[in-house]
Amino acid sequence: MTSIAFLALFAISIIGYVWNITAVNAIRKGGNRLHSLGYFHGMYAFLVSFIPVFVVILLWLLLQGPVIEWIVAGGLPAGEYDGLGTGEQQLVMAEIKSIARGTIFGEPEEWKIAAAERLTRLYTLSSRAMLIAVVALGLGLMFLSRSKVSAEFRARHGVEHIVSGLMIFCATTAVFVTIGIVASLLFETLKFFDKVSVSEFLFGTNWEPQIPLREDQVAAEGAFGWLPVILGTLVITAVALFIAVPVGLMSAIYLNEFAPCRLRAVVKPALEILAGVPTVVYGFFAVLTVAPAIRAFGAQIGIDVAPNTALAAGGVMGIMLIPFISSFTDDALSAVPRTLSDGALGLGATRAEMVTTVLFPAAIPGIVGGVLLAVSRAIGETMIVVMAAGLIAKMTLNPLDSVTTVTVQIVTLLIGDTSFDNPKTLAAFALGMMLFIVTLIINIFAIRIVRKYREAYD
Amino acid sequence: MYDTSISEKTVTQNSIKFSARNVQVHYGDTHAIKDVSVDIEDKTVTAFIGPSGCGKSTFLRCLNRMNDTIDICRVEGDIRLDGQDIYDKRVDPVQLRAKVGMVFQKPNPFPKSIYDNVAYGPKIHGLARNKADLDEIVERALRRGAIWDEVKDRLNEPGTGLSGGQQQRLCIARAVATEPEVLLMDEPCSALDPIATSQVEELMDELRKNYSLVIVTHSMQQAARVSQKTAFFHLGNLVEFGETGQIFTNPQDERTESYITGRIG
Ligand SMILES: Nc1ncnc2c1ncn2[C@@H]1O[C@H](COP(=O)(O)OP(=O)(O)OP(=O)(O)O)[C@@H](O)[C@H]1O
Numbered sequence: 001m002t003s004i005a006f007l008a009l010f011a012i013s014i015i016g017y018v019w020n021i022t023a024v025n026a027i028r029k030g031g032n033r034l035h036s037l038g039y040f041h042g043m044y045a046f047l048v049s050f051i052p053v054f055v056v057i058l059l060w061l062l063l064q065g066p067v068i069e070w071i072v073a074g075g076l077p078a079g080e081y082d083g084l085g086t087g088e089q090q091l092v093m094a095e096i097k098s099i100a101r102g103t104i105f106g107e108p109e110e111w112k113i114a115a116a117e118r119l120t121r122l123y124t125l126s127s128r129a130m131l132i133a134v135v136a137l138g139l140g141l142m143f144l145s146r147s148k149v150s151a152e153f154r155a156r157h158g159v160e161h162i163v164s165g166l167m168i169f170c171a172t173t174a175v176f177v178t179i180g181i182v183a184s185l186l187f188e189t190l191k192f193f194d195k196v197s198v199s200e201f202l203f204g205t206n207w208e209p210q211i212p213l214r215e216d217q218v219a220a221e222g223a224f225g226w227l228p229v230i231l232g233t234l235v236i237t238a239v240a241l242f243i244a245v246p247v248g249l250m251s252a253i254y255l256n257e258f259a260p261c262r263l264r265a266v267v268k269p270a271l272e273i274l275a276g277v278p279t280v281v282y283g284f285f286a287v288l289t290v291a292p293a294i295r296a297f298g299a300q301i302g303i304d305v306a307p308n309t310a311l312a313a314g315g316v317m318g319i320m321l322i323p324f325i326s327s328f329t330d331d332a333l334s335a336v337p338r339t340l341s342d343g344a345l346g347l348g349a350t351r352a353e354m355v356t357t358v359l360f361p362a363a364i365p366g367i368v369g370g371v372l373l374a375v376s377r378a379i380g381e382t383m384i385v386v387m388a389a390g391l392i393a394k395m396t397l398n399p400l401d402s403v404t405t406v407t408v409q410i411v412t413l414l415i416g417d418t419s420f421d422n423p424k425t426l427a428a429f430a431l432g433m434m435l436f437i438v439t440l441i442i443n444i445f446a447i448r449i450v451r452k453y454r455e456a457y458d
Numbered sequence: 459m460y461d462t463s464i465s466e467k468t469v470t471q472n473s474i475k476f477s478a479r480n481v482q483v484h485y486g487d488t489h490a491i492k493d494v495s496v497d498i499e500d501k502t503v504t505a506f507i508g509p510s511g512c513g514k515s516t517f518l519r520c521l522n523r524m525n526d527t528i529d530i531c532r533v534e535g536d537i538r539l540d541g542q543d544i545y546d547k548r549v550d551p552v553q554l555r556a557k558v559g560m561v562f563q564k565p566n567p568f569p570k571s572i573y574d575n576v577a578y579g580p581k582i583h584g585l586a587r588n589k590a591d592l593d594e595i596v597e598r599a600l601r602r603g604a605i606w607d608e609v610k611d612r613l614n615e616p617g618t619g620l621s622g623g624q625q626q627r628l629c630i631a632r633a634v635a636t637e638p639e640v641l642l643m644d645e646p647c648s649a650l651d652p653i654a655t656s657q658v659e660e661l662m663d664e665l666r667k668n669y670s671l672v673i674v675t676h677s678m679q680q681a682a683r684v685s686q687k688t689a690f691f692h693l694g695n696l697v698e699f700g701e702t703g704q705i706f707t708n709p710q711d712e713r714t715e716s717y718i719t720g721r722i723g
């Protein structure tokens with residue numbers, strides 16, 4: 001039934017399109033000048049009938065389930081349903097639905113079978129009603145748009161309005177979905193803060209989330225201070241940027257300004273391939289190659305190095321970020337008009353002077369934006385650190401020590417089946433929330449810096 | 459040949475700054491400059507005229523090796539500045555460009571303050587000993603560029619915020635500030651009103667006392683007013699080169715004549 005409704009909608013909209021165009025052609029044959037081209041009249045008819053009816057179908061499909069269930073529940077014999085708790089009500093409803101689908105377990109009560117029949121009947125009724133509504137509304141709108149066709153009718157403006165409305169809708173969807181995600185995260189986070197105080201979480205320097213193995217073991221509750229965890233993230237991020245920013249910038253500047261054409265043609269695609277390597281592969285590289293190498297080197301010069309150092313994880317993450325930063329920088333540099341660098345060279349500047357005094361400052365907004373996005377990525381990166389960083393949270397700034405990160409903790413907290421109401425699991429959401437806030441702040445900074453420089457530079 | 463006789467005649471008047479012989483320029487497969495030989499004198503304004511796309515800018519850019527920055531561009535032939543081959547391996551294009559300044563066809567102020575735009579050249583060449591010195595250089599250059607009065611209260615605002623004509627004069631000021639021996643100006647007055655144009659022309663006249671100037675212009679009147687020598691380019695060829703008065707009153711080539719009288723171009 002639903003697919004028939006969609007087909008009917010398509011048919012009606014297309015007929016409306018053709019009909020309006022025919023009408024317009026007739027007017028034009030009559031010798032009148034039209035405000036809008038025939039195409040716009042046709043598009044107007046199409047959009048005016050398609051969009052509202054499409055929305056109606058979607059809403060109908062979304063709402064018919066709950067409404068029908070509500071009607072069925074209302075018709076159940078008194079005392080069998082209304083007295084129950086939510087969980088048990090859901091159970092009864094599920095049973096009725098499965099009976100309606102034809103899968104019957106055991107001997108259901110008589111009233112349940114009756115309710116199932118009612119449910120089936122209502123569904124059939126609903127889908128027929130929907131088809132009728134779709135056709136009626138569609139035809140109505142089609143006639144409405146046909147009645148508007150005239151030489152003066154501003155169909156182009158109408159179409160432009162509708163299309164811009166659609167674009168506004170698309171543009172805001174992402175925003176609203178994000179808000180929804182944050183809201184659900186927030187909900188769990190608040191539950192966490194019911195059990196652990198905000199100040200303990202924010203300022204505590206001890207992170208030992210314990211797993212209560214049995215119900216009565218709650219006494220062994222852990223410590224939930226996030227500082228050592230975020231510190232670990234920051235140490236690894238710092239190591240990563242320490243490698244990625246200089247190398248990325250230098251390689252972009254070299255490729256953009258100094259490299260001979262042929263080298264550029266080879267190296268640039270190579271960098272782009274590097275950007276496509278899955279992070280899990282970088283993780284292998286960190287665990288199997290870099291970490292042992294660092295350890296062996298440390299042993300040679302007599303320093304004791306942990307097996308899973310921040311240096312190994314951060315270093316490999318830095319390698320992962322090099323193509324990211326260099327491609328951002330490259331874009332920013334290429335966007336600077338040729339005439340500017342020519343101007344500097346024409347005044348007798350050397351290439352290096354030109355790059356540092358003209359090209360680079362003009363490209364700064366793009367570069368800073370790219371670097372800050374790289375920071376966000378480093379903070380949120382999960383796979384490499386899950387594989388290569390440690391699990392124990394330590395308050396340390398030493399990159400040769402083993403540290404853990406926010407993302408690693410989230411993963412370990414959520415692994416295995418623990419119920420969703422103890423602080424251990426909820427802590428994962430709190431960490432996720434903090435991660436979101438930190439990256440949000442960084443991104444806001446990025447945008448502000450970019451905007452500030454852009455104002456100063458053109 | 460006509461043009462060689464002209465250059466022989468003029469040797470006696472002023473020393474020769476640039477001498478170009480059999481210059482060919484290719485952009486990939488496009489042959490943009492075809493076998494051009496010309497002598498550009500010191501203390502003279504030389505005007506390049508010709509229809510759009512005939513290679514005026516290209517030839518101008520050969521004179522300070524700006525064509526080096528274009529990958530597909532190939533320059534052949536012999537161009538000497540004060541007798542020294544500028545395409546010689548030992549010549550540093552950076553030093554050459556400090557001596558041979560250029561004002562580009564499109565205004566290209568740096569995204570810096572007006573002051574920093576003009577101070578750019580003097581700074582990288584170390585022409586100013588201190589801040590006061592630099593201030594003086596900047597003011598002098600902006601005055602010569604006929605833009606001082608308009609910008610003297612907003613020296614710290616970005617040069618890119620100026621109008622098109624103001625940007626053009628800013629670029630002239632910027633080029634003058636480095637005190638080049640030769641100044642190449644590619645349509646320096648294309649966006650200027652008559653008053654600013656006449657101020658820039660005065661500047662050219664003044665600069666001519668010490669320097670050699672080469673200008674590209676689409677205005678016959680301007681060429682006639684400010685230049686002593688005129689070169690007419692057509693389809694990559696140097697068709698005619700000689701005294702400006704001679705070119706405009708008594709052109710030897712019929713292409714020159716029809717261009718000047720407005721029949722081609
Ligand atoms: N960067 C370039 N790449 C390829 N071809 C070029 C380039 N610059 C110029 N040309 C070609 O060289 C020829 C001469 O160009 P040029 O810019 O010297 O003309 P022009 O005389 O300065 O014209 P105008 O008066 O319009 O400025 C043109 O045919 C042009 O297409």
Ligand SMILES: [Mg+2]
Binds near residue numbers: 515516644
């Ligand atoms: Mg030109």
